[in-house]
Amino acid sequence: MKKLIKGVVLIVAAILMLGIVGCGDGDSADSIAEKCVDCLKEADFDGMRQMSTGGMIQWIDVAERKYDEIARLLGEKTASKFRETYDELKYELGGVPDGDTKVIVPVRINGQDTPMTLIKLGGKWRIEKFDFPII
Secondary structure: OHHHHHHHHHHHHHHHHHHHHHHHHOOOOOHHHHHHHHHHOOOOOHHHHOOOOHHHHHHHHHHHHHHHHHHHHOOOOHHHHHHHHHHOOOEEEEEOOOOEEEEEEEEEEOOOOOOOOEEOOOEEEEEEEEEOOOO
């Protein structure tokens, strides 16, 4: 009986592993754009930074410094309310065009066009530019 249970557990684990690996495409331009918007909704600047490169990292640093400044001047509770504002915005992510090394993804935030530029570095898509609003 123990061998049967162990065998079933191993089969289920193998199926789950194949399912996860089969999903793959976790680093496609489309998935990176979606993850970036999800991170923005949560004001997860560290998450956005991990998917970014070059000037985008500097843009994120500016946003974070502004929030740190708000927290120092007005208190952490007020700064938290500012961060929560990102979740209240209306996001529309357009279709990701085909591209080998660079794509521009149409994004609208509260009706304002804010395109996101992704580039491929070392086989991975990274956010090069996305001028999201710094609230």
